[in-house]
Amino acid sequence: MDSDQLASRVADAMLSAEGTGPAWGILIEEARAGYCRLSMELRDDMLNGHHIAHGGMVFALADTAFAYVCNGRNQRSVAAQASIIFLGSAEAGETLVAEGQETAMTGRSGVTRVSVKTSGGRAIAEFTGYSRAIGGAVVEI
Amino acid sequence: MDSDQLASRVADAMLSAEGTGPAWGILIEEARAGYCRLSMELRDDMLNGHHIAHGGMVFALADTAFAYVCNGRNQRSVAAQASIIFLGSAEAGETLVAEGQETAMTGRSGVTRVSVKTSGGRAIAEFTGYSRAIGGAVVEI
Amino acid sequence: MDSDQLASRVADAMLSAEGTGPAWGILIEEARAGYCRLSMELRDDMLNGHHIAHGGMVFALADTAFAYVCNGRNQRSVAAQASIIFLGSAEAGETLVAEGQETAMTGRSGVTRVSVKTSGGRAIAEFTGYSRAIGGAVVEI
Amino acid sequence: MDSDQLASRVADAMLSAEGTGPAWGILIEEARAGYCRLSMELRDDMLNGHHIAHGGMVFALADTAFAYVCNGRNQRSVAAQASIIFLGSAEAGETLVAEGQETAMTGRSGVTRVSVKTSGGRAIAEFTGYSRAIGGAVVEI
Numbered sequence: 286m287d288s289d290q291l292a293s294r295v296a297d298a299m300l301s302a303e304g305t306g307p308a309w310g311i312l313i314e315e316a317r318a319g320y321c322r323l324s325m326e327l328r329d330d331m332l333n334g335h336h337i338a339h340g341g342m343v344f345a346l347a348d349t350a351f352a353y354v355c356n357g358r359n360q361r362s363v364a365a366q367a368s369i370i371f372l373g374s375a376e377a378g379e380t381l382v383a384e385g386q387e388t389a390m391t392g393r394s395g396v397t398r399v400s401v402k403t404s405g406g407r408a409i410a411e412f413t414g415y416s417r418a419i420g421g422a423v424v425e426i
Numbered sequence: 427m428d429s430d431q432l433a434s435r436v437a438d439a440m441l442s443a444e445g446t447g448p449a450w451g452i453l454i455e456e457a458r459a460g461y462c463r464l465s466m467e468l469r470d471d472m473l474n475g476h477h478i479a480h481g482g483m484v485f486a487l488a489d490t491a492f493a494y495v496c497n498g499r500n501q502r503s504v505a506a507q508a509s510i511i512f513l514g515s516a517e518a519g520e521t522l523v524a525e526g527q528e529t530a531m532t533g534r535s536g537v538t539r540v541s542v543k544t545s546g547g548r549a550i551a552e553f554t555g556y557s558r559a560i561g562g563a564v565v566e567i
Numbered sequence: 568m569d570s571d572q573l574a575s576r577v578a579d580a581m582l583s584a585e586g587t588g589p590a591w592g593i594l595i596e597e598a599r600a601g602y603c604r605l606s607m608e609l610r611d612d613m614l615n616g617h618h619i620a621h622g623g624m625v626f627a628l629a630d631t632a633f634a635y636v637c638n639g640r641n642q643r644s645v646a647a648q649a650s651i652i653f654l655g656s657a658e659a660g661e662t663l664v665a666e667g668q669e670t671a672m673t674g675r676s677g678v679t680r681v682s683v684k685t686s687g688g689r690a691i692a693e694f695t696g697y698s699r700a701i702g703g704a705v706v707e708i
Numbered sequence: 709m710d711s712d713q714l715a716s717r718v719a720d721a722m723l724s725a726e727g728t729g730p731a732w733g734i735l736i737e738e739a740r741a742g743y744c745r746l747s748m749e750l751r752d753d754m755l756n757g758h759h760i761a762h763g764g765m766v767f768a769l770a771d772t773a774f775a776y777v778c779n780g781r782n783q784r785s786v787a788a789q790a791s792i793i794f795l796g797s798a799e800a801g802e803t804l805v806a807e808g809q810e811t812a813m814t815g816r817s818g819v820t821r822v823s824v825k826t827s828g829g830r831a832i833a834e835f836t837g838y839s840r841a842i843g844g845a846v847v848e849i
Contacts, residue, residue, distance in 0.1 A: 303473065344485045366511045506788065511697045529693060539695075581757045615722075624768065630767065
């Protein structure tokens with residue numbers, strides 16, 4: 286199993302173990318070492334009072350991509366901090382795509398950048414996650 | 427109607443108009459000018475693969491408090507950016523309480539700090555939201 | 568020596584040991600447990616091309632207050648991450664005042680909020696710092 | 709003049725107009741559309757009490773790269789918010805290199821990612837800047 290296969294297996298295992306993935310309809314489009322792309326279709330129960338995607342749901346999708354990326358070496362890691370910049374709005378029925386890329390890894394600290402766009406390519410948000418490895422593995426290999 | 431009553435009415439209107447509030451079981455404990463306190467009970471479908479609250483749900487609760495605070499003058503406002511620091515974990519059945527306070531307002535820009543704790547007072551996260559007023563009102567008065 | 572005196576002594580020791588404090592003209596107005604207030608007068612060499620305070624100098628002042636606060640228990644701590652929201656501009660000759668307050672401390676992780684204003688009270692920036700204790704003391708007691 | 713030449717001219721003009729660039733010894737290694745790489749040698753007056761680069765100076769360098777990138781279309785822009793994750797330390801005599809890349813631009817809002825490393829490639833910090841165009845030009849063309 287190479288590093289890309291390991292990262293993909295970790296992402297699959299995380300998705301199947303979490304309550305949120307199925308609740309949010311998260312789909313893994315691609316997962317490999319240092320990279321992950323997820324999609325999620327916006328439903329009415331994900332909208333705020335202006336009938337656009339709630340910032341919490343945009344963050345939740347990006348944060349999920351971040352989690353799969355930063356755990357991809359099968360070294361259990363948690364989010365220490367995250368920031369998000371909101372750039373555009375999206376409506377029910379639109380599909381959001383989050384593309385995460387690890388940009389730094391030093392000791393136990395990692396940084397993952399995630400871009401969230403609609404499937405048509407409209408910019409929705411830019412997210413930066415800061416992770417810490419806490420010891421242990423995600424999946425048995 | 428004074429500024430506290432207005433802020434409370436805005437929060438109620440926002441909660442009843444949004445899809446996420448009912449979906450997440452958001453309760454408004456208190457809402458007044460520049461301040462809001464919300465609670466949310468953690469369910470299985472809000473947990474990540476480690477069976478603790480997903481960071482996305484912790485953020486979503488804080489972001490909801492931020493939205494009610496920054497719209498509390500009945501000047502329609504949106505989140506431009508937000509940051510969150512994760513300090514502890516919480517499990518299904520626990521109730522999270524988010525307490526938001528506006529700390530600055532200059533022109534159209536506002537800053538709201540939100541602390542998220544369990545109902546027992548354990549620190550879960552500290553959130554900072556940056557809002558922009560975009561014109562228009564939230565409720566008719 | 569009580570906790571307020573200890574925090575004050577740590578701040579004094581840090582200022583006298585650092586190259587930046589004298590270079591930037593940092594003054595400690597007050598330092599006590601969990602709290603610090605600093606001032607800095609803006610000089611021409613702290614301005615950007617628009618002849619207003621460079622964001623880097625505003626951050627540097629806030630970050631200095633953050634460092635004094637998060638080390639105030641005499642447990643050596645470092646900045647892991649920080650965020651800043653810029654709210655207003657300031658000119659040469661104006662004095663910036665940074666007021667830092669610890670808002671959470673859990674295990675080795677701390678959160679400090681810093682407001683930067685002019686001495687006249689105009690809002691310049693809101694800063695949030697995330698610190699980690701790394702072991703060891705700042706001053707011998 | 710193409711977009712790369714324009715971005716380079718803007719960066720040169722900003723550096724020569726600001727007080728901080730000369731004070732900090734900022735050198736422009738490369739500036740083109742959406743991209744900028746700067747260097748700065750660490751001096752004793754840029755160190756904190758632990759004799760490593762003060763976080764404020766690391767931020768200041770990254771923020772300078774951010775400013776040159778987000779103004780590179782010759783549309784005057786200001787920093788609205790910025791976040792930094794600290795990954796490593798650097799000492800006096802080392803040269804820091806900040807590499808900034810615009811990753812999103814929507815309406816008047818832009819996002820620039822900046823990596824700060826030593827000239828030897830050791831990771832020091834990851835920075836994310838959020839800018840707003842405020843109207844007007846930086847240089848006359």
